[in-house]
Amino acid sequence: MVKSFNYYQPTRIIFGVGRRKELGIWAKRFGKKVLVVVDPNVEKFLSQQYQEMLDSLHSEGIETIVFDHVIPNPTLDSIQEGAEVAKREKVDFVIGIGGGSSIDTAKAIAVAATHEGSAWDYLYFKKEPTEKTLPIIGVPTTAGTGTQTSRVSVLTNTEEKCKSAIASDNIICKVAIVDPELTLTVPPAVTASTGFDVFTHCFESYINVNNQPYVDMLALEAIGIVIKYLRKAYDNPGDLGARTKMAWADTLAGCCLANVGTTIPHALGQAIGGHFPHVSHGQSLAVVYPAFLDYTVDWAIERFAKVARMFNPELEKVSDKEAAYALKQEIVSFLKSINLYYTMEDFGIKKEDVKDLVKHAIEFPDNRVNPRVPDEKDLEELYLKSFRD
Ligand SMILES: NC(=O)c1ccc[n+]([C@@H]2O[C@H](COP(=O)([O-])OP(=O)(O)OC[C@H]3O[C@@H](n4cnc5c(N)ncnc54)[C@H](O)[C@@H]3O)[C@@H](O)[C@H]2O)c1
Ligand SMILES: [Fe+2]
Helix, strand or coil: CCCCCCCCCCCEEEECCCHHHHHHHHHHHHCCEEEEEECHHHHHHCHHHHHHHHHHHHCCCCEEEEECCCCCCCEHHHHHHHHHHHHHHCCCEEEEEECHHHHHHHHHHHHHCCCCCCHHHHCCCCCCCCCCCCCEEEEECCCCCCCCCCCEEEEEECCCCEEEEEECHHHCCCEEEECHHHHCCCCHHHHHHHHHHHHHHHHHHHHCCCCCHHHHHHHHHHHHHHHHHHHHHHHCCCCHHHHHHHHHHHHHHHHHHHHCCCCHHHHHHHHHHHHCCCCCHHHHHHCCHHHHHHHHHHHCHHHHHHHHHHHCHHHHHCCHHHHHHHHHHHHHHHHHHCCCCCCHHHHCCCHHHHHHHHHHHCCCHHHHHCCCCCCHHHHHHHHHCCCCC
């Protein structure tokens, strides 16, 4: 029997090599003046492609105001600064060009520029942003966070050392221009950490207690792609075929996030990112994954086994339980192959920091949708098991 489920994904997805040049055509329906929120590295490494996008907007008569003070793991301060520009310039809509940090900044600016207070007042457990939110277009240059198709914007409040998120249908991108050529300049370390993020969005949605058949289909497709193509993109950054596959997997993963979502690793990882902003999102996930897999395996044998067999078809010959238990080793080997295997010490995190991390991590609803629901003691154990000794 097919489970009942909801599926909602209203983004117009414009996917394919070179499609950045259509930005103006898809943007013109949203108005005549736009705030372009762009990653400074995009201006630097993709200057020609970036200029093509600006030209495409100008040729449709759209005036562009550029905001390029995007910070990796975007902070509330940078968002407020961008929102002031958006208000002063009275822009009609916002375009985010860059990695998750730029698109999430664009999303949060679209909220802050149209609502009372700051973006922080619209976190998922506070007030929901309304339909007044400016329309958002996402142009990802990493693969990725899935933010071009997700309903989330992740932001950090530096004062409170807290990383949290706005989650609302009103911040889903109206249009996502996914041009894999824009990811060719992503350095290997970022390719690895963002590519593993894609895997986690799919895997966690797949084992989530709210899993559903539509998302299962997307998640398994994207997991298969990551297994086959992430290493290729990592080893050979100019491999457009592998980059295209990863851009597709990333976009599917965003749809998984929008309709099911992540579990314990994202709670643990966001807390790490809030306290230690030098740790990238992908690294913060990779470091807790082995402990999380051990903790959850007995509660999700069939689904763990299915994914383990995607990594290693030889596991078809063994029982579900044996295959499920083999998943941890498969993922550890995979992380090692892309130099993303870490323990907490590698980031300068100390055991004394764990109590503060737990206080933050326990607040995330992600924990409650894991097949095995943790309490504070469990989260503490998961962090402690992520140290070398
Ligand atoms: N909104 C969501 O659904 C969602 C989901 C997962 C993660 N996130 C958040 O997204 C943020 C991380 O985004 P990210 O992982 O894409 O990294 P990022 O946007 O921070 O970019 C990482 C680095 O890569 C550089 N970069 C990006 N594109 C490049 C390119 N084409 N060439 C060269 N350099 C390039 C950036 O300048 C930066 O230094 C975090 O804040 C994370 O928590 C959001
Ligand atoms: Fe993520």
